[in-house]
Amino acid sequence: EAGVVQSPRYKIIEKKQPVAFWCNPISGHNTLYWYRQNLGQGPELLIRYENEEAVDDSQLPKDRFSAERLKGVDSTLKIQPAELGDSAVYLCASSLGGGVALSEQYFGPGTRLTVT
Amino acid sequence: EDQVTQSPEALRLQEGESSSLNCSYTVSGLRGLFWYRQDPGKGPEFLFTLYSAGEEKEKERLKATLTKKESFLHITAPKPEDSATYLCAVQAWSGGYQKVTFGIGTKLQVIP
Numbered sequence: 001e002a003g004v005v006q007s008p009r010y011k012i013i014e015k016k017q018p019v020a021f022w023c024n025p026i027s028g029h030n031t032l033y034w035y036r037q038n039l040g041q042g043p044e045l046l047i048r049y050e051n052e053e054a055v056d057d058s059q060l061p062k063d064r065f066s067a068e069r070l071k072g073v074d075s076t077l078k079i080q081p082a083e084l085g086d087s088a089v090y091l092c093a094s095s096l097g098g099g100v101a102l103s104e105q106y107f108g109p110g111t112r113l114t115v116t
Numbered sequence: 117e118d119q120v121t122q123s124p125e126a127l128r129l130q131e132g133e134s135s136s137l138n139c140s141y142t143v144s145g146l147r148g149l150f151w152y153r154q155d156p157g158k159g160p161e162f163l164f165t166l167y168s169a170g171e172e173k174e175k176e177r178l179k180a181t182l183t184k185k186e187s188f189l190h191i192t193a194p195k196p197e198d199s200a201t202y203l204c205a206v207q208a209w210s211g212g213y214q215k216v217t218f219g220i221g222t223k224l225q226v227i228p
Contacts, residue, residue, distance in 0.1 A: 004159070033216075042120075042203055042218030043160065056213045091159050104150060105216075107159030 002026070004108035006092050012114045018080035021111045025073070025094030032069060033105060034077050035091040043091055049075065082115045089113070118143040122204050122219035129226050132193045137222045139204030140186040147214065149187050151180050152203040154221065160203055194226045 005024040013019050025032050030051050035043035046065065048056040051072040060067065064083070069075040079086055089110040097103035119142040129135055141149070148167050152160035164173045166182035173180050177198065179190040189202055201221040207214060 040220065042205070042220045044218070045216060056215070058211070058213065093159070104162040104165055105160075106162065107152075109157070110159050 004092055004094055004106055006090075006108035006111055008111055009109060010112050010114075012116065013082055015084055015115050016081040018078065019082055019113060020076055020078045021090050021092075021113075023075045023077070023092030023108060025075075025092070026106055029094035029096055029106070030072070031095045031097065031103070032075050033093040033095075034067060034075070035093065037089045037091055037110070039088075046077070079113075082113075084115050087113055087115045118206065118208055118210055118215065118217045120204055120206055120217050120219040122202075122222050124222060125220065126223045127225070129191075129194055129224070131195060131226055131228050134190070134192045134194070136191070137189040137202055137224070138186060139189070139219055141204075141206045142185075143206050143208040143210075143217070145209035147207045147209070149182055150205040150207070150216075151178075151187070151189055152205065154201045154203055163202075191224070194224075196226045196228050199224055199226045 007022050032049040034046045037043045045059055047060045047067050049069045067077045089112050091107055091110045093105040093107045095103040095105045121140045123138045148165050150165050151163040154160045164180040169184045171182050177192050181188045201223045203221045205216050205218040207216045
């Protein structure tokens with residue numbers, strides 16, 4: 001069974017430039033998460049989707065970050081414009097359940113973003 | 117605010133030297149606690165879910181336990197391939213949402 005797929009794996013951009021990350025979750029997983037992980041820290045949730053609906057985006061910096069999950073499968077996370085402090089690994093995860101269900105998450109390999 | 121604290125931040129063991137990692141948490145409405153393993157350059161890999169105090173789960177050399185305030189990940193006779201960062205996460209009700217909060221992890225190094 002294929003795992004969570006993310007692309008690109010690495011991205012280097014200059015500050016003020018836009019960047020986008022793509023995620024394809026495990027087939028059949030309705031819940032999709034985007035996390036940001038800074039060096040030496042645990043993952044921090046940015047947004048959680050239940051199918052097409054963003055059910056928790058309270059931690060998403062909405063002035064520069066946006067996300068979408070069209071058709072309830074693939075998802076894209078965008079930053080515009082990027083700042084130096086956005087350098088981090090952006091992880092996508094998916095799970096079978098969500099909401100009131102307790103369900104383990106399966107993570108992709110992440111996209112390492114470097115903003116110069 | 118939900119808090120998850122892991123200790124120690126780093127641990128170096130000789131092969132075969134058993135030890136425990138700690139995850140203490142302060143949350144209201146705990147729904148479950150997760151343990152993940154993360155290798156360098158990879159995403160976290162799910163290990164265990166614990167739901168209630170007194171629960172224990174085992175997988176190979178790993179055993180996870182849960183009390184009302186903390187969880188332990190016991191590593192028995194570790195091998196070099198157990199070297200990784202071990203992350204603890206809690207899922208709890210917070211502000212009307214089901215939130216998952218991760219700790220910063222314990223970086224484990226097992227020396228042959």
